[in-house]
Amino acid sequence: MKPILERLRSGDILVADGAMGTMLFQRGLQPGQCPESFNLAQPAMLEEIASLYLQAGADIVQTNTFGGSPVKLAGFGLAAQAERINRSAVACVRSAVGERAYVSGSCGPSGEMLKPYGSVDEETLSRSFREQLSALIDAGVDLVCVETMTDLREASLAIQAAKSISPATPVMATMTFDRIPRGYYTIMGVGIDKAVEGLTGAGADIIGSNCGHGVDNMIEIARQIRMLSDKPIAIQSNAGPPVQQGERVVYPESPAYFGDRTAELIAAGASIIGGCCGTTPEHIRAIRRSVDAGSRPRA
Amino acid sequence: MDVLKGIAEQVQLGDDERVHALTAQAIEQGMHPTAILNDGLIAGMNVVGKLFKDHEIFLPDVLMAAKAMHAGLDQLKPLFAKEGIPTRGTIVIGTVKGDLHDLGKNLVGIMLKGAGFEVIDLGKDVAPETFVETAVKANARIIGMSALLTTTMPAMKAVIDLLRQGNHQARIKTMIGGAPITKAYADQIGADAYAFDAAKSVDCANALLGG
Numbered sequence: 001m002k003p004i005l006e007r008l009r010s011g012d013i014l015v016a017d018g019a020m021g022t023m024l025f026q027r028g029l030q031p032g033q034c035p036e037s038f039n040l041a042q043p044a045m046l047e048e049i050a051s052l053y054l055q056a057g058a059d060i061v062q063t064n065t066f067g068g069s070p071v072k073l074a075g076f077g078l079a080a081q082a083e084r085i086n087r088s089a090v091a092c093v094r095s096a097v098g099e100r101a102y103v104s105g106s107c108g109p110s111g112e113m114l115k116p117y118g119s120v121d122e123e124t125l126s127r128s129f130r131e132q133l134s135a136l137i138d139a140g141v142d143l144v145c146v147e148t149m150t151d152l153r154e155a156s157l158a159i160q161a162a163k164s165i166s167p168a169t170p171v172m173a174t175m176t177f178d179r180i181p182r183g184y185y186t187i188m189g190v191g192i193d194k195a196v197e198g199l200t201g202a203g204a205d206i207i208g209s210n211c212g213h214g215v216d217n218m219i220e221i222a223r224q225i226r227m228l229s230d231k232p233i234a235i236q237s238n239a240g241p242p243v244q245q246g247e248r249v250v251y252p253e254s255p256a257y258f259g260d261r262t263a264e265l266i267a268a269g270a271s272i273i274g275g276c277c278g279t280t281p282e283h284i285r286a287i288r289r290s291v292d293a294g295s296r297p298r299a
Numbered sequence: 300m301d302v303l304k305g306i307a308e309q310v311q312l313g314d315d316e317r318v319h320a321l322t323a324q325a326i327e328q329g330m331h332p333t334a335i336l337n338d339g340l341i342a343g344m345n346v347v348g349k350l351f352k353d354h355e356i357f358l359p360d361v362l363m364a365a366k367a368m369h370a371g372l373d374q375l376k377p378l379f380a381k382e383g384i385p386t387r388g389t390i391v392i393g394t395v396k397g398d399l400h401d402l403g404k405n406l407v408g409i410m411l412k413g414a415g416f417e418v419i420d421l422g423k424d425v426a427p428e429t430f431v432e433t434a435v436k437a438n439a440r441i442i443g444m445s446a447l448l449t450t451t452m453p454a455m456k457a458v459i460d461l462l463r464q465g466n467h468q469a470r471i472k473t474m475i476g477g478a479p480i481t482k483a484y485a486d487q488i489g490a491d492a493y494a495f496d497a498a499k500s501v502d503c504a505n506a507l508l509g510g
Contacts, residue, residue, distance in 0.1 A: 031451040031454065032396050032451070033397075075424075116363070116366075117358070118362075180354035185354075185357065187357065187358050188357055189356075189358070189359060189360075242449055242479045250449075
């Protein structure tokens with residue numbers, strides 16, 4: 001495989017995968033169970049999910065390690081298993097996708113707030129990220145994805161941890177913005193300008209946004225990032241804010257809607273497009289179709 | 300400067316040291332603890348709550364304000380106990396079983412404490428039995444439950460069912476909230492109140508307790 005940054009530089013649009021949690025819940029993950037524990041208990045299931053996203057047309061498939069940092073795993077009493085959990089996650093995805101897709105090592109927030117707002121200090125978080133990312137990188141991911149961040153300090157710690165372990169491993173870093181009257185901000189008060197500056201400054205190669213409030217907001221977010229940066233932009237939207245439908249709560253934005261909006265996302269500047277909460281292989285298939293229809297043939 | 304106004308202002312600025320000092324000063328001047336609480340600490344937190352709701356400030360500001368409020372509240376608590384001033388009642392809160400998202404729940408705790416309630420925070424991933432047992436033991440008037448995941452919402456109903464089985468539902472009211480929660484869902488599972496956000500949870504609690 002050509003290195004991912006080379007492909008992005010040559011103007012390729014890459015498709016990333018969709019939700020992991022949604023797929024795991026459909027396959028028996030119980031509320032309160034640690035999703036990452038499946039990496040050890042149910043490796044075949046994780047291979048299956050990776051295969052489904054690959055078949056749907058994803059060029060980038062993520063590991064099930066969003067909550068795989070020791071600080072986060074400690075909530076389940078699994079901190080000591082961090083290395084095994086992360087390594088196994090990479091092995092599952094790699095075995096499913098081989099060299100047909102990039103394996104992206106997911107690294108989500110620690111769940112703790114940094115001092116003075118919370119109780120955890122930078123050194124502890126940094127060590128926790130290093131432990132997770134060392135395992136992911138050593139197990140052979142093609143890139144690292146620091147995602148769903150709302151605190152720029154925490155995001156920077158994770159990016160720097162990855163770069164200190166392996167400067168050559170590409171780092172994608174995405175934050176989650178809310179739309180408020182004066183613009184897009186994370187709940188911690190990070191605006192798009194500060195996010196672009198901070199993520200880039202910390203060493204991210206690809207920047208962008210994930211989760212959030214649906215695709216239309218993401219189009220605007222991509223536009224605003226593009227005005228401030230020439231880094232490749234990754235957008236992984238959730239399928240809209242969840243709404244009530246009878247007894248169930250569902251994510252409203254359909255695969256067709258994602259497909260329809262893909263061209264606009266590309267026009268806004270995004271070159272990696274995937275999904276977050278509530279998206280399925282069908283969403284990714286729709287994005288794939290739009291990308292193929294609108295761009296050059298796949299290499 | 301009016302010391303109570305000063306307390307309110309310093310709570311808004313999140314300066315715990317100054318809130319501590321001003322609260323001590325107010326106590327020394329012989330002000331009534333209830334006045335210090337209502338016109339100083341709560342007044343300040345109310346402004347913070349409104350600014351947060353209006354997106355004028357962000358989470359870090361709220362957390363710093365809460366810290367400052369506690370610097371004052373901690374000095375008042377022994378006085379309330381000594382003078383036998385009843386609190387507004389006890390509320391047990393927590394994020395329901397299976398859910399580890401406690402940001403919203405923490406904000407609710409801050410606001411309820413700021414409004415003078417005794418709050419027992421059970422944390423996250425709280426089992427239905429724990430909610431009910433704690434509330435019964437502490438003679439709590441309200442159980443407040445939070446969920447962020449759509450998949451954990453049914454755990455709220457489990458708590459309400461347990462309360463009914465134990466015949467506690469007349470005495471212990473339930474209030475629920477969280478991103479995917481709606482008024483319709485609250486009605487559907489038989490919760491007594493739906494709190495749209497942390498600021499609203501105080502109104503809900505007041506309404507449930509009849510004042």
